[in-house]
Amino acid sequence: xxxxxxxxxxxxxxxxxxxxxxxxxxxxxxxxxxxxxxxxxxxxxxxxxxxxxxxxxxxxxxxxxxxxxxxxxxxxxxxxxxxxxxxxxxxxxxxxxxxxxxxxxxxxxxxxxxxxxxxxxxxxxxxxxxxxxxxxxxxxxxxxxxxxxxxxxxxxxxxxxxxxxxxxxxxxx
Amino acid sequence: xxxxxxxxxxxxxxxxxxxxxxxxxxxxxxxxxxxxxxxxxxxxxxxxxxxxxxxxxxxxxxxxxxxxxxxxxxxxxxxxxxxxxxxxxxxxxxxxxxxxxxxxxxxxxxxxxxxxxxxxxxxxxxxxxxxxxxxxxxxxxxxxxxxxxxxxxxxxxxxxxxxxxxxxxxxxxxxxxxxxxxxxxxxxxxxxxxxxxxxxxxxxxxxxxxxxxxxxxxxxxxxxxxxxxxxxxxxxxxxxxxxxxxxxxxxxxxxxxxxxxxxxxxxxxxxxxxxxxxxxxxxxxxxxxxxxxxxxxxxxxxxxxxxxxxxxxxxxxxxxxxxxxxxxxxxxxxxxxxxxxxxxxxxxxxxxxxxxxxxxxxxxxxxxxxxxxxxxxxxxxxxxxxxxxxxx
Ligand SMILES: C[S@@+](CC[C@H](N)C(=O)[O-])C[C@H]1O[C@@H](n2cnc3c(N)ncnc32)[C@H](O)[C@@H]1O
Numbered sequence: 001x002x003x004x005x006x007x008x009x010x011x012x013x014x015x016x017x018x019x020x021x022x023x024x025x026x027x028x029x030x031x032x033x034x035x036x037x038x039x040x041x042x043x044x045x046x047x048x049x050x051x052x053x054x055x056x057x058x059x060x061x062x063x064x065x066x067x068x069x070x071x072x073x074x075x076x077x078x079x080x081x082x083x084x085x086x087x088x089x090x091x092x093x094x095x096x097x098x099x100x101x102x103x104x105x106x107x108x109x110x111x112x113x114x115x116x117x118x119x120x121x122x123x124x125x126x127x128x129x130x131x132x133x134x135x136x137x138x139x140x141x142x143x144x145x146x147x148x149x150x151x152x153x154x155x156x157x158x159x160x161x162x163x164x165x166x167x168x169x170x171x172x173x
Numbered sequence: 174x175x176x177x178x179x180x181x182x183x184x185x186x187x188x189x190x191x192x193x194x195x196x197x198x199x200x201x202x203x204x205x206x207x208x209x210x211x212x213x214x215x216x217x218x219x220x221x222x223x224x225x226x227x228x229x230x231x232x233x234x235x236x237x238x239x240x241x242x243x244x245x246x247x248x249x250x251x252x253x254x255x256x257x258x259x260x261x262x263x264x265x266x267x268x269x270x271x272x273x274x275x276x277x278x279x280x281x282x283x284x285x286x287x288x289x290x291x292x293x294x295x296x297x298x299x300x301x302x303x304x305x306x307x308x309x310x311x312x313x314x315x316x317x318x319x320x321x322x323x324x325x326x327x328x329x330x331x332x333x334x335x336x337x338x339x340x341x342x343x344x345x346x347x348x349x350x351x352x353x354x355x356x357x358x359x360x361x362x363x364x365x366x367x368x369x370x371x372x373x374x375x376x377x378x379x380x381x382x383x384x385x386x387x388x389x390x391x392x393x394x395x396x397x398x399x400x401x402x403x404x405x406x407x408x409x410x411x412x413x414x415x416x417x418x419x420x421x422x423x424x425x426x427x428x429x430x431x432x433x434x435x436x437x438x439x440x441x442x443x444x445x446x447x448x449x450x451x452x453x454x455x456x457x458x459x460x461x462x463x464x465x466x467x468x469x470x471x472x473x474x475x476x477x478x479x480x481x482x483x484x485x486x487x488x489x490x491x492x493x494x495x496x497x498x499x500x501x502x503x504x505x506x507x508x509x510x511x512x513x514x515x516x517x518x519x520x521x522x523x524x525x526x527x528x529x530x531x532x533x534x535x536x537x538x539x540x541x542x543x544x545x546x547x548x549x550x551x552x553x554x555x556x557x558x559x560x561x562x563x564x565x
Contacts, residue, residue, distance in 0.1 A: 031203035034201070035199065035201045035235075047385060050373060050386075051369075051385075051386065051387050051388055052360075052385040052387060053360070053362075053385070053387035053388075053389065053395050053396060054267070054269055054387060054388060054389075054395070057234060057235070057268060057269060057270075057395055058269045058270055060235065061235055061270050064201060064235070064237060065237065065238060068201075068237060068238075068239075123277075124277060124280060124281055126242075127241075127242065127245055127249075127277055127278070127281060128245075128249055128281045128282075130246070132205065132239055132242055132243075133238045133239060133242050137238070138238050141238055141274075144277075145270060145273045145274055145277075146270070171269060
């Protein structure tokens with residue numbers, strides 16, 4: 001807890017719901033942590049949604065992908081911080097991931113790609129391609145299947161902050 | 174946080190009779206080798222089917238991109254190698270992401286189609302999910318509640334418990350329970366979007382807390398195992414053609430030591446005086462009409478057997494009769510009127526009943542109403558309650 005959150009002036013205010021921090025070392029010690037953290041947080045934040053069970057299933061699905069991306073970090077020090085906040089129908093995930101400088105650049109480029117208008121094509125190509133989905137494809141999928149918007153923010157120290165807005169409430173039925 | 178349980182969380186199966194490959198559960202591998210046997214099973218299935226292979230993901234609750242890609246590759250490769258083969262992926266409308274994600278496959282390979290399995294769970298569903306049933310459900314619950322509020326504590330209801338009401342309809346029962354017994358949490362599930370909308374509106378207007386309404390299929394619920402102290406399912410087992418499947422799900426989500434509580438009718442035992450004969454005839458016909466649509470509204474007294482066969486212990490059964498003397502006789506009459514509308518109306522028409530039959534059929538309901546409103550009359554509607562404990 002404790003990090004101060006700045007919104008762009010005049011932007012909507014996101015109400016904080018939950019935050020889970022852990023040593024990146026601990027996190028990457030077991031793959032199941034991705035599933036476990038995503039399921040736990042999804043359950044915690046979904047109770048007030050109009051359909052808690054469906055919301056929790058969707059949220060966990062999207063969040064797990066982000067955690068699996070974070071799992072592949074090559075940086076062995078620092079903290080992974082997951083914070084979820086809410087504004088109306090949108091849930092915001094802020095994931096602060098320790099990373100080395102090349103990775104910072106990777107995230108910036110990947111997020112720029114996701115915003116590109118050919119995102120859907122790129123995603124479809126990856127599904128029919130031979131390679132297992134790269135981290136970039138995983139981020140693309142969030143945009144394509146969950147209408148997520150992504151951006152990267154600077155974070156203190158050797159870390160980046162991935163900010164993902166998920167309009168899941170609008171995605172139901 | 175509880176310790177993470179390490180056991181296989183998904184299951185892949187192939188059913189050669191239906192040419193159906195199904196995968197269910199949570200599929201979130203770190204490496205694709207973990208999927209080896211399941212992928213091999215899919216490849217084997219592809220090599221022996223002709224025509225269509227059904228890929229059933231109705232009960233797939235989670236699948237990460239790595240796994241999705243691995244399964245997709247096998248399917249896409251097969252489409253290219255065997256243009257004679259079609260794939261039909263069956264998703265569930267309940268699991269929000271599956272139709273979107275698997276839907277992408279049909280954009281890539283025209284031989285893949287994605288079908289959202291949905292409405293046709295059981296033959297008579299249409300009649301009961303329509304908005305027309307709302308007023309009946311309201312009045313029915315008001316009348317049964319007078320009895321059930323005293324009965325429920327004998328079946329595990331108490332303050333602070335975590336409970337689920339499956340096939341909750343418009344949510345009246347959940348609201349009454351919330352007020353009277355204050356459980357700490359109620360999850361109420363139904364498959365009718367209009368009923369759930371109604372229930373949510375009531376919750377907002379009356380500022381009710383502690384109830385979570387959720388859209389789902391009672392035979393394949395997204396709810397986790399063993400999380401409820403009490404699972405209720407009222408007047409609903411009797412409308413499924415395979416009640417044992419629903420009961421299995423109720424058992425699954427109930428905690429060991431917790432109880433499952435079901436209520437059901439035996440329609441042919443509805444009764445009244447005067448005009449008993451005509452009333453009896455009509456309700457016998459009601460049972461036959463439902464049977465025609467594969468629903469067993471005679472299920473009440475069979476509850477004990479169903480619960481035993483589903484593996485419950487400490488089974489308790491009781492029955493009560495809703496009568497015209499319980500409250501306002503007009504309420505009783507209103508319910509019968511609504512039954513007549515649906516049973517002698519839409520349902521009889523759908524079965525193809527002739528005008529002569531329908532007239533006599535209707536008369537029995539009119540006579541039941543007559544008995545209910547008669548100053549010396551008596552009219553009854555019997556209900557069976559049964560509950561069982563899930564073994565520790
Ligand atoms: C006879 S009503 C009973 C409603 C409520 N329990 C009551 O006592 O008033 C049956 C309910 O089952 C629901 N239902 C039907 N099929 C379902 C399914 N597959 N999954 C969940 N609910 C279903 C219907 O929408 C309807 O609300």
